[in-house]
Amino acid sequence: MGDEKPKQNLLWQEVSTSAGARAAANHGVGAAGIVAAVTLGATLLSMSGTAVLGLNAWAFLDVGLFAAVAFGIWRMSRTAAVLGLGLYLFEQVYQLVVAGPLNPIMAMFFTLFFVHGVRGTFAFHRLAEQAQTAPPEAPPA
Secondary structure (H helix, E strand, O other): OOOOOOOOOOOOOOOOOHHHHHHHHHHHHHHHHHHHHHHHHHHHHHHOOOOOOOOOOOHHHHHHHHHHHHHHHHOOOHHHHHHHHHHHHHHHHHHHHHHOOOOHHHHHHHHHHHHHHHHHHHHHHHHHHHHHHOOOOOOOO
16 A cells, blocks of 8 residues: 555644655644744834834844745755754743743644654654665565
8 A cells, every 4th residue: 555645633643654754744844934934024014114023134034044944844854853843942932031922822833833843854764764674575476
């Protein structure tokens, strides 16, 4: 049967197949892409005179970092996935300390999606390694 389509579970994506691992990693791609896009929009609004969350031109660095994380996870980079999760968690803690929680439910979902990105990229590489080291199957009799 090979790589069947993984079960779609938003809370805990199945990563036992390479297709499932890629689907889980794509949750991290989406989360990083959304963070980059929303930060870009909020930063542009702030730069045009409408103060949004106190953002300034330094937030463009954040946009670039999350865009790079999204691209890295899309390329199945374990480093990008771990850095994306770490950066997101750091920024959530910073936001909590500076201004209080904005939307804890949304933050929990984004954290979960970044965790899916980490799980997916690591599982993808583990499965690829296993496929390379697995002994060839015997031909059917």
